[in-house]
Amino acid sequence: MASDPTPATSGGSAFAATYRHWHETKLAKAKQRRASFTTVSGVAVDPLYTPHDLADIDAAHDIGFPGEFPYTRGIHPTMYRGKLWTMRQFAGFGTARETNERFRYLLHEGQTGLSVAFDLPTLMGRDSDDPLSTGEVGRCGVAIDSLEDMRRLFDGIPLSGVTTSMTISSPAPVALALYLAVAEEQGVALAQLGGTMQTDILKEFIAQNEYVFPPRPSMRLVRDMLVFCTAHMPRWNPISISGYHIREAGSTAVQELAFTLADGMEYVRLGLDAGLDVDDFAPRLSFFFNAHIDFFEEIAKYRAARRIWAHVMRERFGARDSRSWLMRFHAQTAGCSLTAQQPENNVTRTALEALSAVLGGAQSLHTNAMDEVLALPTERAARIALRTQQIIAYETGVANTVDPLGGSYFVEALTTQMEREAYEYFRRIDEQGGVIVALENGYLQSEIAAAAFDHQRAVESGDRVLVGVNQFGSSGESQIPILAIDPALERAQRAAVQSLRARRDNLRCSAALEALSEMARGNGNVMPALVAAVKAYATEGEIMEVLASVFGRHREPAWV
């Protein structure tokens, strides 16, 4: 590293001598603001990086070219010079009507893909009139109880003309069935549909906790979706293997990288065990990373992720198709980095985080609104967030050349270091028996909780500065308008789902639910039975209840 004034190898002895001279005469005498510097994840950062830091890095083998193995510099030869990333803003609140309006607004303002946020009852497989849904309907996202709601959600939006990402995991197969039913009504063929289902249930057990069934039956449902989508939906990403939530729960950047890719490997095994050829489904595995505040650490993380995945797919899983090797990812700026104090500062944080995601080569991006520490975004805040991406794309010039930071001594050194540390985590997870065992043991969760606590301690000691929170506070706190969800919407949604149950053909519905139950108890693919059930207007809650009666409901020990 640069702090060692006696570089052993490359750069030649002339460079080594010059470096040593600089280190002794200039650096050693200069004052530094702190005794040591680290990234927000605690990785040591040196005062200077030089060609010596690239000594172990083979430019051809490790860095290479964009669009070529190992894809460190990007997955396409021209990246944003050929096509900008998709500006895909996560949105959803209230009922399908409100969210449909927000979708149309965002598309009108220049967003290029849809991303659906569902409310907690929907995410947890509960209908809006379930007693456990009281107070929760439409608050974190849109309430979807049935095909009626899903149809209304995409009213006036042809599914042949947009790609849609749906952020839902445990009930993902139900959400997919609903989407397919709407597509069919619109006359759009399955093979035409483009989009992503988040689906990644492993990260729920590890971090976000929106699980319903225990791990193994949950993986069976993922398997069914993988197999179904591989066979029928060539433009659909059946899973978005996620690190975002792991990071939001407090993990370091390396943990985010390692746990996400370990999950990815688990899903590859799932597909292989289901009898699929790796090259049939691997090209449609997609990823979702956090774009946190430590600028260079994030860029290095994305580059390391691509390189690791390329090697894993080719060497560990024997994939032969290059599309199986290249990692496609969506990024979202870090919600946990935003502050309630002086919320306007969050526009700045989001812009810098978005920039790191772009310099890191993301395929699509969501930028948070400034008010999201407090509530769901207002229209104005959502617009500013979208404009942030547009300014980066069209005004800054960073999109005009590929991987502009490639070759930076710092970025390449950090990329390699993160890669090394990720492999160390893979080894530890493998030693425990794999991801599922590691999460059943609480190992992954406790790593994350420890990192979260370390971060809190660093903020409270002042070692980690949060502008406006532990430094540069303002006494006259600015109040920004925040979005309020009208409680009347919950009452209306409850009434609507009850009315649906009365109006539908209940014989047809019961028969469909019975058929689903039987399929779930066996080992067949549940997707066709799910589509039949949603078309018979079985509600999401009813479907999830049927599945819960077969699979059970997961209760996790209260790890602290």
Next chain:
Amino acid sequence: MNQPDPTGSPAPSRPPLRVLVAKPGLDGHDRGAKVIARALKDAGMEVIYTGLRQTPEQIVSAAVQEDVAVVCLSILSGAHMTLLPKVVELLRQRDADDILILAGGTIPEADIPLLKDAGIAEVFTPGTDTRDVARYIYEHATVPV
């Protein structure tokens, strides 16, 4: 009344203050609850964490059973105006009025006075220093004699 250094342990003659950290409703975001639980434990309290997805009834039942002096409710789902007053109401029905009830999470400033009217003693929003929570508890919790 307990007034030890919030970063240390209580006076040796007194048993540690018992605190329930609870997650009401469907919300699964437990980073804050876990950090608070650990911080209060480090400050010398005995902390019971309910785990996720507790109904108000389950929280109150646990609070009474565990004989706690404090209930900390962590919620980030926006359902706080429905769920938190319900916890207060149920505790009152169980004659547990002396339990200090605190809340934390994604709670807009405008809702805080309403929650206080409903019986939540204090609301700790994003950016809170955990030492302030510990100090508040030591200053306001009713210790059984």
